Amino acid sequence: MIKNNLKNRKKIDSIFKVASKIITWSSLVVLAVLLYHVSITGISKLSLDFLNNFPSRFPHKAGIKSALSGSIWMLTFVTLISVPIGVLSAIYLEEYSKKNRITRFVEINIANLAGVPSIVYGILGLAIFVRFFQLDRSVLAGSFTMSLLILPVIIISSREAIRAVPKSIRLGAYAVGATKYQTIRHHVIPIALPGILTGVILSMSRAIGETAPLIMIGALTYVAFVPETVMDPFTTLPIQVFNWASRPQAAFHEVAAAGIIILLIVLLFMNAIAIFLRNYSNKKYDF
């Protein structure tokens, strides 16, 4: 009896192993096919001119300058707006707030907001930032809208990171007379930093790839200038790529593929920064 059971369990074990393997690899294959297709189509269009030109009706003259700079402008301001708010909210919720009904209500709402479709944030952004605060279709309006979109994710991941800091660290700091602020500033935050950063970069990656809310607030498709102030109109990489991909001319589909490559490079670059920062801080605070 026992022997048979063992055989069966071992069989299930090996089936499970193979199944996990197949599933992991098949998703990687899909990714590889996509990357291969995009690079083959787009690589010929990649050049310095492509980075330096504004959009054009001629595929060989079309470039990504306004979209790339728009994306960078937006991302900068999204970081400036969402990181302080997100991290400080997480600190408050984890370290200071009393665990009562109101905080639980806030927590549930933040978790729910993380699941709201992005187009809804676009509608909100249009009503509040574009119309009510009269920011118009500016970099600032877009950045505020995107910040709203990614704040819940930043807050949730920062809280997870802060919660993972061992209680003994805090107690140790209190024991030598540190105030709560000193404990958080010198112990909790540095230890939680890698986790916080990972959450921040992941949500930034989401912000750079989103189109729906920006189209909703009326970020534009044809912009032949680089934004100079936060109140200037702008366009972003995914909007530009979407526009090129829906053109009838096949040559524009190649331009779209080149745009996707640029977008991927920006994303990889951001992820590389995240990994670097994480490794750097991991070495410093090991316990």
Place this chain on the structure above:
Amino acid sequence: MNKFKIITTTLVLSLVLFSCKSSDNSTADMLSGTVKVDGSSTVFPVTEAVAEEFGKIHPKVRVTVGISGTGGGFKKFCIGEIDINDASRHIKPKEVKKAKENNVKYIELPVAYDGLSIVINKNNDFIDYLTVDELNAIWKAGSTMKMWSDVRSDWPNRRIKLYGPGTDSGTFDYFKEAIIGKKNNIRSDFTKSEDDNVLVTGVSGDKYSLGFFGYAYYAENKDKINVVPIDGGNGPVVPSGKTINDGSYTPLSRPIFIYVNPESAKRPEVDEFVKFYLENGDELANEVGYVGMPNKVTKKVIERYTKRLTGSWF
């Protein structure tokens, strides 16, 4: 605390920049300012081409073009948020009312023609042409045409597969009005996509399919799909630059418009842009897959703009 310094400096800086942004657009030789255009993605390629050429002459004028769709553009136009709306159909009574409530007037200017193309698979060898009545019978709500043999008895007994743009697009609206009529409904069991390239792919992979979209998408994909000549009463006509321009491709050739806010047209940069659009639009439209209008129509359109005649034309 270095980080906080950076943050505050940037915020202060951006506020300073914001307040510095003055609106000195009075220099005569160097026109500057902003022209805000939004609206139909069908008209977008023409407006983009015009904006590109205009930018070469007036590099200081910032022309921005969005693609909120004809309806989405009118929502902004009717409350005075944009200067020009690209429209692939006429303004609707509902939108006229909204504009009136907000004291916004409009100048309706046709800028080019588009020929809605009815397309079939490359391997489809039985369809030689379709009449408007046949199209109506196939597309109307509650249509009994399930097989091609229901349309004409000598056609194969195969299921008709239909492809068309989504119901929010001006192309869809125009097709419905021209083929089905204003009051009646169109059947809903067809494959819809807002991206016309998806429709091209769909029709090119399905021998018994039928689809429709703007002429530019057919013209660019002639190697993948065939176009069906349409009989509107005077014999079958193939859509082409010529038949769309002279109006013989009927009823599926349609004008595309720009709607200009006369208040905005008082600003020199908007005025110059619209004039440039009307003078060069025909040629540029041909370049991007649309059909420019006959010269005498263009003349009338320019006259209409010069006199600032508001309200609908037709």
